[in-house]
Amino acid sequence: MSGKRSKPDEDAATVPAAGTEDERRPGLRAVGPAASRLAGPIVARHGGGILARLKSEWPAIVGAETAAATWPQTMGRDGVLKLRANPAVALELQHRAPLLIERLNLYLGRAAISRIALVQGPLPLAPAPPQATPPPLGESEAAAIESRVAEIPDPELRAALARLGKSVASRALPRS
Incomplete structure (x- = not known):
């Protein structure tokens, strides 16, 4: 024996009562809560919902001209947003970075972005516009x-x- 005994009250408090959710039982269970517990830290480590929000509303946040030349790539824990940028406008974007940071933080509602790091290169392809429906046949x-x-x-x-x-x-x- 280890010589150290726990108090009876502590042992009783840690044993789940019959029929509670903590009790282990065979069968099917929902995976949603477990997936959230597992994915939460991973999502937070990679910018969480901030990057998803930025990507979904990018043209509305930064304007059509800037959106056509940039795309948010990653968001670091330290508040650094990596932007993929068209090399032709990278210098101009570098000069406009403080204004862009201010606009992005205003959209997010807090000072989530502290710095922008530009990565020059091609942007991801935009989705093709939907094709027009052909006129009906006579x-x-x-x-x-x-x-x-x-x-x-x-x-x-x-x-x-x-x-x-x-x-x-x-x-x-x-x-x-």
């Missing part, structure tokens, strides 16, 4: 396509080819 064009595929015996193949034909024909129509 009844005569749709009827012509239906008559061309009418002799195909398989109904699924006939329907698929009709959809394909209508799609191709609608994209070939001149746009107004």
Whole structure:
């Protein structure tokens, strides 16, 4: 024996009562709380929600011109925001850094950013704009396509080819 005994009151306080959440039992449990406990420190170490907020609202925060030439890359614990910047505007951004820091901190509601470190290089590709929907086909064009595929015996193949034909024909129509 170690010679040191704990008080009976302390032992009783550490044992969970039957039916409480602390009791270990087999079966399925929600992973959300465990994932939050595990991911919380990792997210905080890498800038947490600050970087996500900046990325989601970047053009609105810094303006369209600056947003077209920069992208927030990482956020350090020490308040250093690394910006990926187009080399053509890096010098100008370096001179405007104090104003940019002020604008970013104003958006965040606190002095979260103390310094901006510029990393010159290409920016990530912007998502492609959605394609315009083609104009609908006229009844005569749709009827012509239906008559061309009418002799195909398989109904699924006939329907698929009709959809394909209508799609191709609608994209070939001149746009107004």
